[in-house]
Amino acid sequence: MQFSFTSEQEELRSVLRRYFEDTSPTSTVRRLMETERGWDAADWRGLHDQIGLGGVHVPEAYGGLGLGFVELGIVVEEMGRALVCSPFFASSVLATTAILNAADETQKAEFLPKLASGETVATLAFAEPNGRWDVEGVGMTARPGGGRYRLDGVKSFVLDGASADLFIVLARAPGSQGSQGLSLFTVRRDAPGLTVQPLAALDPTRKLARLAFEGVEADLLGEPEGAAAPFARTLAQACAMLASEMVGGAERLRESALEYASLRMQFGRLISSFQSMKHKQADMLLEVELAKSAAYYAAAAADDDAADFPAVAHLAKAMASDTYLQTAIHTIQIHGGIGFTWDNDTHLWFKRAKSSEVFLGDAAWHRERMIQTWAA
Amino acid sequence: MQFSFTSEQEELRSVLRRYFEDTSPTSTVRRLMETERGWDAADWRGLHDQIGLGGVHVPEAYGGLGLGFVELGIVVEEMGRALVCSPFFASSVLATTAILNAADETQKAEFLPKLASGETVATLAFAEPNGRWDVEGVGMTARPGGGRYRLDGVKSFVLDGASADLFIVLARAPGSQGSQGLSLFTVRRDAPGLTVQPLAALDPTRKLARLAFEGVEADLLGEPEGAAAPFARTLAQACAMLASEMVGGAERLRESALEYASLRMQFGRLISSFQSMKHKQADMLLEVELAKSAAYYAAAAADDDAADFPAVAHLAKAMASDTYLQTAIHTIQIHGGIGFTWDNDTHLWFKRAKSSEVFLGDAAWHRERMIQTWAA
């Protein structure tokens, strides 16, 4: 198990940090979050063309960098830190990982190069309006016919669903239940019978959509009715990556709170000299460092395909949920009234913390999943 | 609903406070807690003869004071504050309340005057080695025969069980389940077939015992198989009273922590001038005041027989469980290393907080019971 980043990984991190400091200042975030799609096509091409982020964990044979989840974790951690407005998590993490886990060789060769190059923006549509993140909650049906399938039902909370070209969709054989009968499908944005409705998101930097399927033609991805295992794996890996993204944001908040406290005076003293402020900052540091350790461990465990991997992914996501939100609340509090204003940047991260808290499942849900493994 | 104590009640409190300051200094507590029975017969008589505490909530017709749970709550709050070593909670709260709720007139006339005078020391034996505080956990059987009953089974966590003269015992008809078939019985200490085994208690100021019954002859108290309702009422009232006892201890701890911080210097400053200390004391005050409000409300609701009474009794006990222990932990911490020593008195209350935390059910259990009512 890797507990320390290599020099190459540290170099990747510092390149990314500089790049996102340049390309994703909060003025850019604020501009993009007011747009409907929420991201900029030129920025998206820049990610691929200028810093070669195409397909971090996609094998080189499919046009990727052939790296692993530790590197992908670094990328999303830095994106979370800079609150980069991009379909990266939807396309390069969720959809790409689903294809890597589920698709056959032909399908990989068909989809991955275009995903790695950024030509196709894809996303994963699996949760439904019931808001469940487990496969038991999937109600969408897939009826086979003529070598293809027809999908009926509604997907919700689809990340960048209103701007993606391609959907990876989880559906089940009519009459099946639980983890039985599940298959993954690909559906093009322009498929007849598909209605895409943007949702008003509390976090304007992360766009969500609802997708209504009425007899939409879809192509099978991977094995028929064999999606349970690859999907579970995809979800666990995505949770590990989301945890990384979240600790990136939490660390940035923590640093901004410290910076603010070190500049402002009240009652003739730097507010950073008040003991309650010092203790709160110490607690924040502890919490963020612990959540980082969990996220890093989960990423390394994903690469090692460690036996405890799904459990530690749940652990990392639960820790990140609690820590990111708590750090955001503390950061607002440390800023005082200023921290509650629109012009102060803290609320941008607060809202990301809030949406990330429940995206892919809240802390209690992940803890329950985790304990099912540890206690087994 | 009564939200303010009357002048008479305030006077009762101040009389008791002075009395217990005189008669129950920690030197006395430390002496008595090392004894096997844990209390002193002369002190017990003093409670009745000197300050007339006999039967606070027993009607005057049975030799009591004819007061209510608000007054009884004041008594146990002051006892909890001074950590009075006495069978008062076992005899005057648990057993007396059970008789008041369950017994018929004849039985009341038989038992209550002796309980009110202190001549008889009784206790309530209802939990069993499974540690459950609900009647579903009762396994002890009562077989009728010849106008009396024979009890078989084991009771545990019996307060002052090793020093009581009389036991009020909850048992069930053979084959019955849940809240069906439950009856209360009286059993004398010297009943053949009864084995009393003192238990080693974490809190040496509160003695516990295990009682093994092998065909012990017992007398029915109240209605045959009609104990479910009066017992539930007894337990709720006892929880309200235990909450009062606990907030008395918590308040004393809080005050001692404040006093210590106001006397000790470190780094050339009174430790009470450190902001972290001030904030901790403010939080402790808030927590203790909230728990006091809940306990007082529960006592008043018991007197009013308010519709929400059982729920608020659960609420008060849960708040008291969390608050008393948290206050004890803070108080040790504020004392530093001294607070962890045997010679410092804090641990006496810490251990009472610890045992009270689970006695009559822990906070989670009470919260679940509470929500069953609120959410109904």
Added chain:
Amino acid sequence: MSTTSEEALRAEVRSWLEANWDPERELVAWRNLLIDAGWGAPTWPNRWYGRDLSPELAQVVDQEIRRVGAVGVARAGPRSLAQAVLLAHGSDGQKEQFLRRSLTGEDTWCQLFSEPGSGSDPAGATTRADFRDGRWVVSGQKLWTTSAHHADWGLLLARTDWDKLKHQGLSYFLIDMRQPGVEVQPLRQMNGHASFNQVFFTDAEVAADHLVGERGGGWAVATTTLMHERRGFDSFGAGAGPTDVRPGRTHAQASAEAATALEPYVWYPQRTGRVDLVLEGARASGKLDDPVVRQEIAKLLSLAKSVEWTARRARAAQAAGRPPGPEGSLGKLAASLIARAAARVHTQIAGADAMLTGADGPLEGLIAEILVSTPAISIAGGTDEIQRNIIAERVLRMPKEPSPDLDRPFRDVPRSVAT
């Protein structure tokens, strides 16, 4: 007059209202009638529109006005602070100029105390007022100013002497908000509402006779304002919207006035966490069957109930004439705990839906508004940290922190660089 019996008073008010109340009057004209009769502010001195009545007897007047459904004078919001300050510290000329127009609602007021960098410490004000050519010239920046965008006059705390100690170099002014050199910018909050403004002064002017109290005596006057504000805090935030509109021109004008005044506060109920919505929400989402969520709900309800009972305990003790116990000082801090716990529980109940807002969100966006509004409660009106300091120092009598701002001329007190 103060010996008037209750019945006699009630009869007098009743007959006066019968003779005068007409819901079709112009609002200002009606209020002037009330003021002239002494029924607008009956506790005020005879000389200033009042009748020197005790608060108890004044309630009789209010009851009668409410009974016939008449409109009262304007006495809410920052204008009530102006009234209190003018009564206590104003010169006769100031009272003459401002009191009546404040009661009729012709003038609206705002309070200009807080600044960037001294939100918790109004005595640290660095907005300056310099006396030049017979008038005061004001420059600086104020923050957290409710209603400044429609206020006619402001209650201004400004520094007039930089060589004195912090609290001794402040003066208190009445400043015309409708003049060049006063720029009001709305301050949008993270929940999208704009309840406050920032106000920039650039050589704005104050007439010499609009200084309240003595030069350098501003802190004492400000203390009156702050005490009055603290007392009014609860009722202020609680009024969540305009009251029912009754027929008649007077009511219509009063409602419009109230709607303007209350607009900044429409989201205030949400910052409390809305515990009232929890049980029903959990039942609707099915989460009420989840034992883990049940525990969290139970903790929240226990906390909220205990806080409520604590407040009632404080009021009952006060009513019984007992000295105030510690329980009265804890409400503000407790409200923060409740709001945070409630936001957590709402999130658990909403699950994935907690990501949605507006019409897509739970309860038509109300839950989302709660989630982005609760952070305000632990800040506004004194942060939790300040509340803990206050509890420790005033209730528990613990020592104050060392204060490097109190023992030297304000000029030498370390301050934040303006940003």
Added chain:
Amino acid sequence: MSTTSEEALRAEVRSWLEANWDPERELVAWRNLLIDAGWGAPTWPNRWYGRDLSPELAQVVDQEIRRVGAVGVARAGPRSLAQAVLLAHGSDGQKEQFLRRSLTGEDTWCQLFSEPGSGSDPAGATTRADFRDGRWVVSGQKLWTTSAHHADWGLLLARTDWDKLKHQGLSYFLIDMRQPGVEVQPLRQMNGHASFNQVFFTDAEVAADHLVGERGGGWAVATTTLMHERRGFDSFGAGAGPTDVRPGRTHAQASAEAATALEPYVWYPQRTGRVDLVLEGARASGKLDDPVVRQEIAKLLSLAKSVEWTARRARAAQAAGRPPGPEGSLGKLAASLIARAAARVHTQIAGADAMLTGADGPLEGLIAEILVSTPAISIAGGTDEIQRNIIAERVLRMPKEPSPDLDRPFRDVPRSVAT
């Protein structure tokens, strides 16, 4: 000597051990042999019983000693602090007198720093040492002194000059614990164990040549001691009991020595909260099926795992030669969080049984010992509050608190009244 190759060294030690190790020797005689050969403390200087070996090569010596199952010299506990201080600051005469006897175990040591009222602040010591008639005369009280009841000598920090600043008036002494004027009282803890003592000095004497370093230079010497103590903290507490007893007189004597030294620490594992017992305990009691308890267990395990991974992250970064990140400073504070959470979870699991101790209690009283021992972890070795100060000041570079004890003669520093 320091250029010895590893193989040559290993061969030399091996053949020496073959020739000399005999498990039936008297312990002290055997250790003297080891010391004379330079194998007892091989990193020490040649002149003082060592061979100037690097720590890496010294491990070879230890490996060989362990391989044949031989007993080593005495280098644990407070005696190791004495050795470090003597090597760094001792005079030749002090080294001569004490080093060998400390290695043989003939002398045992204790550390006399903390006092009532300065548990977190050893530089605030008020035990006084006055130079009279050619010797130092010591009066005062020390606290938290492990092993004082069987120590021959003590490492004493005492104040020799009251007119200097706090850190400049201290001197460091070696004091004979077996003399009149030294009274050792065991200090019982709330968990029933007595790991510490308090030591009262009443005109106890210290020879002039038992001053370590300069008069007034005691704080520098104490710093060596404290650094060494901090480094050894983990390994110290971890050794929970004497090792396996092997046959032979040497082993028997060494085991008896270890048992005495470790006796104060037998409960130390319990103060960590014993997370290792949680899952099995919950399974045994059936509480593992309770969703509410499952959440608490999951939180505890998440915390414990994250802390473990953070420690490994710090070690890996150190091994990779990176500058130490913040993660290394957090372990002590994290341990407190774990212990408190674990105590809560153990209580939930035990339910009513949490009221019982000894043979009646869960796990034969082990759970009860956990419950009454965990409060120690947030205090011993620096309270949580001190840890947070350290993290804020040293890691986050936040400003120190105003310190009224640093800017004036110690005589004028406000101090607690002795109680």
